Amino acid sequence: MNLPNIISELVKAQNEFDSAAYANCFTEDAEVFDEGKNHKGKIAIQNWIDLANKEYRATMKPLDFNESGCILSAEASGTFPGSPVVLKYHFQLSNERIKYLKITT
Template sequence: MSPKLLSPIADYVAANARLDLDGMIETFAADAVFLDNGKRFEGHAEIRALLKEMVVELKAIFTPETVRHDGHVVVMEGPAHGDFPGSPIRFTYRVGLDGDAIKTMDVSA
């Protein structure tokens, strides 16, 4: 049984499962910030390039197993499977929302 996720996060996870780059990008605010193991990507263009290279091209699909709230941040933990060394790797996603869009996403292994 998968954990219950808020709408923009659930939409991101569903788009990721389909490797749908446009669907993933639609969930982010225009000025969103994505931190990938400490590297900063800002705005749709930078986030799109990152997701294309590190998610779509590697077929990296994240499956949240646990979800909790840490203040205003949603924390998801679970494995990502794909065509990359060490697959599957466990990741932690820390997601901040702004209304119905993802404002921040901090991903670490």
């Protein structure tokens, strides 16, 4: 599967539980929507993913990538109820960084 470099970097950062590297995949004013909550800005995104990493220890296994919609389907496994689950990561990219990410089931 041929993923944009920044999405490959995000998957690697997630699987290594590297919150700083994960946040660095985003623009300064990026926004993440997950579990009904918005996280706006790199600092908020880093705080969100750091907490999620500590609580859920989730890893991502890419399954499919819809290039035209910029949607990654990935199996998420971790210490959360219902693991593993297939999630969809809806990306908007800007200047080789992630501007917006919405995570859905």
